[in-house]
Amino acid sequence: MRIAVIGGLAAGPAAAAEAKRQAPDATVVLFEEGPHISVGTCEIPYLIGGRLEPGTDLVVLTPDEIRRTRGVDARVRHRVTALDPGRGRLTVEALHFGSTTEEPFDRFILATGARARRLGVDGEDAAGVFTVRNLVDTHAILRWLDTEPVRHVVVVGGGYIGLEMAEAMRERGLRATILDPNGRVLGNTVACEASDLMNEAVAAAGVAVRAERVTAILADDDGRVRAVRTDRGELVGCQMVVVSVGVEPRVELAQAAGIRLGDRGGVAVDDQMRTSARRVWACGDVVEIPRAPDGRRVLWPLATTARRTARVAARNATGTADRFRPFAGAVGVRAFGVEVGSVGLSLAQAEDAGLDAVATDVRHLSRTAAFPEASPIDVRLVTERGTGRLLGGQLVGAEGAALRSDVLVPLVARGATVRELAEDLDLLYNPPLAPAVDPLKVAASRAMRD
Structure with a gap:
């Protein structure tokens, strides 16, 4: 059996290894059009x-390592065009x-991922405008910062990557301004609707957050x-722009193959990660x-759900039945001395x-009040009226x-x-x-x- x-x-190497x-006797070939596989992008x-x-290496596995330790034939700088x-x-x-x-395969696993969204405005191709998606972006940003007289950076988008x-x-030591239509950070990607602790920390660090959209780059x-x-x-003068307005799934290959897409523009799969095409699974x-x-x-x-979907796709592609169970959706971020954890739905999403x-x-409080290190934690729980079912929650604080x-x-x-949660769980207590x-x-x- 040959599996492509x-x-x-993240998902591709996990699927290939699984x-x-x-199927130890199968030939598993991983194709990646970029120069790296398995990169820790969250550390960028x-x-x-x-x-x-x-010089910290963010590559988790090199092509040679995945060949030697997992038995996967990894081919970088190979673009699948059809x-x-x-x-x-x-x-x-x-x-x-x-x-x-043209190469023959018996099974296919699509892990084409997502690309950084662009603003779609005039001037976006100017030198000094960057997205933050991969190691190529990272090296370009570091070169720019090391060689150009940058004093002020405009960050477009106040999600967790923009915030970081x-x-x-x-x-x-640079000046930074965040432009986000919400006029606050973490308005969409990581819900913290009931707390201003992060926004206060951002302001205290000297970062302005402006409720504006970019219409052109000069x-x-x-x-x-x-x-x-x-x-x-x-006009906001700057010497560098970081565009962080989310990502969009890379579905062109799937579309050209006649594979059905879902309502959100991604590839539609069942709970086995099977697509609408015979012998094709997808993940990530x-x-x-x-x-x-x-x-x-x-x-x-x-990456967390990417790896989950990858394992399910690989198991079913090789004949070992497995299914993906609905995810709770946990996201966390720490910046400017404040932590945010968000799980499930926000009130607006619900x-x-x-x-x-x-x-x-x-x-x-994060600890017993007698301890001087104790600091406030803002908690929001989102529940279903009548049933009390827990739909989501957000926590914001300096620690814990x-x-x-x-x-x-x-x-x-x-x-x-x-x-x-209130009566049946015995959570840790230590002052x-x-x-x-x-x-x-x-x-x-x-x-x-309530």
Whole structure:
């Protein structure tokens, strides 16, 4: 059996390795058009900001390592230009040599991932305008910062990557401004609707957050960025722009092969990660997967779920039955000394899903009050009115917020109620670590009365 895996960031290598584990006698070939596979992209802002040692290698597995340790034939700089499931053929362009070949396979796993969204405005191709998606982007940003007289960086988008990049610029001693239509950070990607602790920390660090959209990017006579124009008609002078407005699934190969897409523009799959095409499975950032609270299929471009979907796709592609169970959706970020953990649905998302939802907000302490290090944690629980079913939750604080939110993951995933959280769970109590009544239990008790 010959299995082709197309794409090499997070899901692709995980799928290839799992396929080889399940079918040791199979030939598993991984195709990646870029120069690297298996890159720790979440560490990129910290490398740029100097939190990691210069030259830190973010590559988790090299092509040689995955060949030697997993038995996978990894081919970088190989672009798959066509997929013909009916004939069992891939058309592959070897970018190093400029040659194109057609190769036969029995099974296919699509892991083509996602690309950074662009603004679609004039001037976006100016030198000094960057996205943050891969190691190529990272090296380009570091070269620009090391060789250009950068004083002010405009970050477009206040999601967690934009927030982390703004922090990275401040850590390099540069001025940073965030432009986001919400006028606040983490308005969409990581919900923290009931807390201003992060926004206050951002402002205290000297980062302005402006509720504006970019309408054009202006360059000087040498083609280097010099300013952005906003929808308020203002010019914001800068020497660098970081565009962080989300990602979009790379579905062109699937579309050309006649594979069905879902409502969100990603590849449609069943709970076995099987696509509409015979002998083709898909995984990672390119697929739409069901979230636990409402079953709606959404795009969720994070490495954790990418690896989950990859294992399921590989097992089914090799004949070992497995299925993907709806995900709870845990996201965390720490920046400017504040942590945010978000699980499940925000209030806005729950209402958009047609659920009769209510939010309960409390402020409690991270440790017993006697300890001077104790700091406030803002907690919001989102529940279904009447049933008390836990739909989601957000925690924001200087310490103990992000990892504490992990408690909510299994509860949201299985549809537990706030009563179970308030009365049935014995959470850790140790004065220097956590108070006698955990902030989550305080919020759950309040939610039972709401």
